[in-house]
Amino acid sequence: MSSPEGLTDAQQALLAQYTAVTNQDAAAATALLRRCQWNVEIAIARFFDGEPAVDPVAEAQAQEAAARAAQREQLRNIANRTSTSSSSSSTAAADLTPAPRIVPQPPAAARRPTGVFTLILLPFSIAWRLTQGVAYLFSTLFPFLPRLLSNFYSPLHRRPGGAATTSSATTRRALSPRDTASRFIREFEEENGVTGLPWFEGGYASALDLAKQELKFLLVVLLSPEHDDTAAYCRETLANPDVVKFVKDRDIVLWGGSVADSEAYQVSTALQCTKFPFAALITHTPQASATAMSVVTRIVGLVPPQTLIQKLTAAIAAHSDALTAVRTRRAAEAADRSIRDEQNRAYEASLARDAERARLRRAEEAARAKAEREEREREAAAEREERRLAAWRRRRAKRVQPEPSAGGETCRIALVMGDGTRLVRRFAVSDSVEDVYGFVDTVGIAADDEDGDDEAVLEGYQHEYGFRLVSNMPRKVYEPEEGSTVGEQFGRSVALIVEPVGEEGDDDEEEEDA
Missing domain, CATH: 1.10.8 (Helicase, Ruva Protein; domain 3)
Structure with missing residues (x-):
């Protein structure tokens, strides 16, 4: 096919x-x-x-x-x-206009002249202090004069359009950004009787960092105390319940400042403020760059509250999708990091468990090896002791005297051995008690004429008898170290019990005379 x-x-x-x-x-x-x-x-x-x-x-x-x-x-x-x-x-x-991060620099400390310059400038310093004292006295006696002078000179220090000159930025004592914000909030509420606005109690840089980190909108409000529309703007626009609710509902970071303070003045310059009151909405703009914070809308001048809300709503709607995408990406990255961290923790926990099991296994093996080594040492020691005991008994069996014949100066001793057997033997009355112990310990041991390695085995050996000779009634223990003779201790006849060391004699055993 x-x-x-x-x-x-x-x-x-x-x-x-x-x-x-x-x-x-x-x-x-x-x-x-x-x-x-x-x-x-x-x-x-x-x-x-x-x-x-x-x-x-x-x-x-x-x-x-x-x-x-x-x-x-x-x-x-x-x-x-x-x-x-x-x-x-x-x-x-x-x-978009970039919103730079403004960190106010502390004012430089004035350098005081020293030496000869101090003496030269001393008259001027005294004259200046006297002038300040006189001005303070007049302001105390006539408190309306400073306000009249302020109203007289304020038009001279304004730009066309309502922007204040740089002289207004240095009229108050410089404080830290947090203290400056607290002072602005306190003065704003006291002068305008407005409460409820969620002002950010911190510096502009901190508010900008918070909005950037949490992807929120930052509303910057700049006011000029010398502007005619400031009071109306605060009471009618900012204090409007709809504006307050709008800011709170959308979780907008609200920061405000007076251009009479150094920090607010620097912020107004950086945000290109040309007229007061001034409001700018700032947010993160990923379309500009990955870290950009930009001004997305400006609201200048006295505007109705609904106009302010409409402009802010339009700007928020235009940039909410971008912020949502960034939030989603950050959430996904955070979830990935969380999963990786969880996996790393699980892996580390697994490694720890494996290490613990390995440690326990090594400890068990070491303990088992130690127990085996100690058991071998005990067996070796017991075997060595048995060899030395056997060698000692062989040597001691050589020194056991033959049993004397009946009729002489002898003592008849009836022994009840540890296994229950009875043994009767005669000893000379001149024999020591230790000779009786030696006889009992070497019963059944044949004397060996060839010492062999016994000398080396018995080097340093101290023998201790593992039994005691005890009479039953009355109970008496005869020790081998007493040095007395058989005749002195036992007389002509005695019945003894071979009792192992550590055990007491049995009262039920009866003496038997052979």
């Missing part, structure tokens, strides 16, 4: 495998294998079971093609939205 032309080597091998099982014509087999995507198992099953009405392979291919088409359409829509948003973002980014 010839194979159809145009098949690869792999396809010809699959065709040969299929035809070997089905014995089908090569052309029909090739067509069926092609319909089955050259899957031999599926083709064999269809040959014997018949082809289904709906081809699952074709159906799966159609579903996959439909899914790919839907995915391409979705990607196309996303690309269109992205291009539209990027074009609008690029247009908006072109209109």
